[in-house]
Amino acid sequence: MIVSAPMRSQVRPLGIDVRNLSKAFGLVLALDDVSFSVRPGEFVSIVGPSGCGKTTLLKIIAGLIRPDQGVVEIGGLPINGPGPERAMVFQDFALMPWATVLRNAAFGLEVRGVPRKEREELARSVLAKVGLSGFENYYPHQLSGGMQQRVGLARALAVNPQILLMDEPFASVDEQTRRILQDDLLKVWADERKTVVFVTHSMDEAIYLSDRVFVLSPRPGRLVRVLDVNLPRPRSSKETRGSVLFAKLVEDLWEVLREMQ
């Protein structure tokens, strides 16, 4: 990053400790005693069949949902709601349709009371980073799904969080765009060294992006398996996806999920 504002300085990534989380919605037990740790700067994915509570888990880490039991600690401190060290990227982009790309990207900064000039400057630089220079004054509906999610990513990056929480961010874009977005995300992650928790239902995507993959079982959501992905980095679609190890890891993951059925 070229921007020299203090907010832009490299931040020390933070780890996440999830301890004994349980959450029920009515009579349905969405999460049952889930515990794991994410190391600072690590990229982990959470996969599982639909209804396994993976989005619930992510929203608890985000501080949007309170667990019935258990605790989430960030950098050793228990959380109590959303915090400035975390930013979320949403499945359906969650862009304000009445606001321009620039204002959407600057929203997190706006909430934090950063003066207009400064936040627009920061938003511009982040938009450039995700490849949206020149689209600042467009409205969301004028952009493709892939570009809209770039805005969502820019909005999260603009507040320079230590932790990125991503809820099936590429689920609603086509396969081709999805691969480009994955590579761009990895590039950003390599540059900024943030801790990433990435929820997806795509095995391929989880293996391609992550250091580790957590597998949740459905109803009740329990952590059934942690898969280490020892694929070399930097990864690229051609070399990584073509490798024997990649194919084997995806197959292993499928196997885990098949056993759960």
Next chain:
Amino acid sequence: MRKRLLVWSLRALVLVFALLLWEWAGRIPISFAFPTATATGRALIDLLRSGELPDGWRSTGHALLLGYGMALVTGVPLGLLMGLVPPLGRIARVYLEVLIVMPMAALVPLVILTMGVNIRASATIVFIFSMPFVAINAYGGMRDVDPVLIEMARAFNARWFHIVRAIVLPGALPMILAGARYGLARAFIGLVVAELLLSPFGVGHLIMDTRSTFEFDKMFATVLSMLLVAVMLLSGAQHLESRVLRWRRRGEEGGLQ
């Protein structure tokens, strides 16, 4: 662009056809009280020149502005408040719906009895016709706000006030404006009812006056002026609405890749 031209020319065609039909019906004539289109047009110009119609509209317009203005000033905040305080919304909604379903014209005698025959009574009738629509739509707009956006704002640790200002109000705006436009249409219905029942002033007076002197062309011209004013104001409101909600319009170039 070509499609729009087609739509406009078809609209104009329908208008011409309707006017021809009118002229023909007036020439048969279907009734001695039924003036032709041309006679009505001439009468309209006469009334405009003599100043009778502009004078009438001055007081009628006053009643409309007063009543509709009050409907906006009270209806929009009421709807917003109902959205922000859900128990209030659940309670008040029922009463607003009753007011909408109820034949409002039945209340007119009561208004006249309590307020007398004056512009304030006219404005009150306009208000009771219009306000429930304005309020219920503003309330609907508040309930219509995308919960995902609220969650997004919460994830960025936005305070309640900021969420209301930055997410809820802009999200509710399309329906608030639609309600205001609908409310204007309703205000006109109220206005006509009021003008016909409280006729010693304004356009309603002109209608009743010309009727009693058998100047049916003038009477019809006055009615026509009401229609024209209503259409003008409503299309103005629509225009304003689509300008404010520009972000809703699909880009002409469609989605970009």
